[in-house]
Amino acid sequence: MFFVFKAGIEDADRERLLTELRDQGLRTLAVSGNGARAHALVGATSVLEGLDLDRHPWVEEVIRDAAPYKRASRALHPEDTVVKVGGVPIGGDIFIVIAGPCAVESEAQVEAAAEAVAAAGGRGMRGGAYKPRTSPYSFQGHGALGIELLVAAAGRHALPVVTEILDVADLPHFQNKVGALQIGARNMQNYALLREAGKSGMPVVLKRGLCATLEELLLASEYILNEGNDQVILCERGIRTFETATRNTLDLNGVAWLKHHTHLPVLVDPSHGTGLAELVAPLAKASVAVGADGLLIEVHPQPAEALSDGRQSLTPDGFAQLMRELKPFVEATGRRL
Amino acid sequence: MFFVFKAGIEDADRERLLTELRDQGLRTLAVSGNGARAHALVGATSVLEGLDLDRHPWVEEVIRDAAPYKRASRALHPEDTVVKVGGVPIGGDIFIVIAGPCAVESEAQVEAAAEAVAAAGGRGMRGGAYKPRTSPYSFQGHGALGIELLVAAAGRHALPVVTEILDVADLPHFQNKVGALQIGARNMQNYALLREAGKSGMPVVLKRGLCATLEELLLASEYILNEGNDQVILCERGIRTFETATRNTLDLNGVAWLKHHTHLPVLVDPSHGTGLAELVAPLAKASVAVGADGLLIEVHPQPAEALSDGRQSLTPDGFAQLMRELKPFVEATGRRL
């Protein structure tokens, strides 16, 4: 349940009502709708149903919404949130494409990738320095050095960087360097990491877990928002189903559902979502059409020699062609690329 | 494995080589690539690998393709198949929208629906007369009478009809009346029904089963094709996953994959695929963008009073708006509506 204070109610009065509500065992959450006047109430249904806030003289509006996510909900925050990643606005009029290699492998590789991304009209760069790998014996990424190489290459082409963090202890290597922290599918419910990402105040790209429901994704984002950090971008990257012809099943239903239920921006990663380079372009177009705010795309100078995920990476030429092909679809949505 | 006879090889010689191959335990399937000169070979891998057809003087080309679907494969039939449903071509330059109610309920209802579909630019009408219902105590449809009502209403607006058949014994009620038989998700592997649909020679819309793999869908189509009926249209209508926020998970990866691996046309049903009227438009646009050849959409004059599936049905106004919104996306694909 949400309620909005009338404009002009004094701070002391507001606090008085909030305390009264807390005394009934409810949690009160400041949410970002209607200036700073909106609050969500979380607690036992029986208590919530017994309240009579609708007639309270200081209350402008009560919105009954049973969804357990509060700060992420559109119910009181109907307008889209725009998150700025290194100056690039995500969630607004521009459809944002962020691209780059799965893993940072070498200086030459990230330079070639950054050049290709910028030349084709990409507005941000992705790339893994700390790599979450299913096996401890697989390449684990170059770590802090990888971030240095990635940030340097991207910087030469004026691209902000989005890259994954696996361990709270590594946070200093990301701060003041990367445009956004990425929290990957495996860590979507690593609450210690979500809280620290929230406290960092940095923009966060939160990827959906392989078998996370949409509600669980929004509740995971709520851990970040609850630390006072509203710079959260969601990302659909495919879920795990019985189908094995594609690496994952990209859930575009989920993207449309998210745009309906939350004000946070939503990206799609068709590279992981399909696992097959030849399917990236059609699913990228579909992501545009379904209403996503942008894309994460894997681009590698030599996909066949990539240390990971080569099968799903586009070449620089393939990426340039994708950007040309996306244009009419982006324009059909009333946005620009 | 496929091979193509050289042009000009005489029938008797062809038959001689085919017999020789059959004597080795292989099955030979005439497929529709390269005129009537192409054949698929099905059988034990060891036998297939031992053949030396590449050097055979009558053989123009050998294509090694491990996929178990043969007649549906693009390997020897690279050009798209166009299926005509009552004169309407599916799989060509025109993006086809077929719409109508979940179930035929009354003469007035189908008339209102047909009028709405035609007015907005739909090119075919859907509607269930024989309804597959999870419970034997739910409304089972009006049967043969339902088909009469549907065909009459659609005919007044020059729309061909697509409607589901559940039982081979009902076939006479469909023949010479409907434009295409629909085989529903529950019957995708009802081989008796697939074979009879094949023998009928009528166009068939074959819907993917709720947990059928893409390969199983193509193999089910192969049962129809194998009866000499190449008028098969595939339809993605959502698969069953762990996600419950939407009724099903529409697998647009699957649509792109199918367009890559088969020459048969592919429709998408975003009404069943999402189960939520408010998500039909974004997923319809995404289906256009991903490369589908058309849509099946549920439209009902009064969704709130529908006997089934009201939650996912568009109103006539909603449908007209959808058609307007689809236009720029269809044009972005180089097709027309």
Add this chain to the structure above:
Amino acid sequence: MFFVFKAGIEDADRERLLTELRDQGLRTLAVSGNGARAHALVGATSVLEGLDLDRHPWVEEVIRDAAPYKRASRALHPEDTVVKVGGVPIGGDIFIVIAGPCAVESEAQVEAAAEAVAAAGGRGMRGGAYKPRTSPYSFQGHGALGIELLVAAAGRHALPVVTEILDVADLPHFQNKVGALQIGARNMQNYALLREAGKSGMPVVLKRGLCATLEELLLASEYILNEGNDQVILCERGIRTFETATRNTLDLNGVAWLKHHTHLPVLVDPSHGTGLAELVAPLAKASVAVGADGLLIEVHPQPAEALSDGRQSLTPDGFAQLMRELKPFVEATGRRL
């Protein structure tokens, strides 16, 4: 909702109340609890809630149960149903093992299998004569001849036969020959086939579909029960999930849930449920322990040469060992083998 007439209410009075209920738009279903005095009511919730049957002078008891399956429910039929397959009681004190090859291949093969099954203590024989195959180019079974061979071999060892029917038209080949019709996973929602199986009056083994919910399985059984045939045996045979290490995921939760919610007997097929011969024994024991009424097991004289499913078939020796190993687990449940 269910209600039970008091004992001694006259037929004409009963019919009067039933007609009254039907006039309110409800469907009345005779169910087998409390002699012939129990009825289920199916219809709109609003109508059901408005009834005041509890105080009706002819009514002994009203049971409010929201489950949509009525005749299969334990709510009014708490005692287990025992189904007799060729004289063998399934669902009672004896734990029943039915075994045999995936497909009937030859007279010698079924004779060897029947001998092995009987010698080890199996009480019924399984084997496919009409085979549902994913590809039309795979071996489709020997059909009516296969049934002859199977029934003859099983008969020599006094075993009743359970075998799959795919097509209503084949029913005469099954009648007066086999002990029970099997309806396979692919046809669980082939309603035309379910209805005919119901009308046949023969015992039916109904296998759960690969992605059918437990409620859908019970509703499918309701199609058979609704034709007046209460000789239905359910079978869990594994569902389709993301896990690929095993062929399917055997849902033993589902078996316990079914035993809780229905009075019908439940078998388990660990051969299809695992797809791996080395996992059949542990899962067979687990099926006993979880409360199943019996097993379907694939046994083949030479699994390595089987035309289908060899990887999951036991040898005669392996089957004999399984039967010995099952004994203490069956006894731990208070049953005998």
Add this chain to the structure above:
Amino acid sequence: MFFVFKAGIEDADRERLLTELRDQGLRTLAVSGNGARAHALVGATSVLEGLDLDRHPWVEEVIRDAAPYKRASRALHPEDTVVKVGGVPIGGDIFIVIAGPCAVESEAQVEAAAEAVAAAGGRGMRGGAYKPRTSPYSFQGHGALGIELLVAAAGRHALPVVTEILDVADLPHFQNKVGALQIGARNMQNYALLREAGKSGMPVVLKRGLCATLEELLLASEYILNEGNDQVILCERGIRTFETATRNTLDLNGVAWLKHHTHLPVLVDPSHGTGLAELVAPLAKASVAVGADGLLIEVHPQPAEALSDGRQSLTPDGFAQLMRELKPFVEATGRRL
């Protein structure tokens, strides 16, 4: 691939061969088979296939095994590993039942639970002090204080404690207090946490993720084993599927498969695996029969008032009855309770 040095080869010689292998780009892993003489080789298939270790004079045996988990594999370590949790051996002749409440709520609650567990023959106590909750607004557990209460209560009844760790920073609150760290389903691929759990040297109960494959579970265990900690216990707790009648789908196929492929002990948690108290007993029995080494069971003095998971918790009486009912099944496996 694995190889084993002959007995009597000197350390310097061993190191020489290992260095030679590393120089070819391979990783060499000491594994626990055949004394300290066994090693696994991880690296490019082409390099592995080119080796000729079989004829090397210092090498006793080469085992070609393509599985990517090496230290967890049974290939070179056929005998079962027994892990001691506070003196209680898991994986040996005794079937171990560990029970307790979902969350530590109060001193009285854990005391009542500990008493019930010990009285009925449980050999360890479970209970959450740090709770991973889908929503940040749900009860998060009493943290360090919760561990104090749990350890004190369990200690009074001579039960070692298994409890979940969410954050590496909390490790000091677990060390020298609890018998085993639990890593929950949400953190199965939180590699930072796995590595620290490995370094701690404490026994670890690693729960399978909701959509983790069995191979991924073994590879997650490999992160712990790779830190030199071989005290790892796996736990199946249900996977996420389309079925919603039960909270999860308990994958007993997976337990049998794991016992076949790894030497590590395997527990089952039928409380989370079913989500329904009335299904815990049948699935517990099935877990015994399928070959699990023990159980995790939720027991709460007043399930109806539990702060979390009350629907799946047994009462003390229900737990005592379960233990009595398990006995004959445990004995049927040749073990004791």
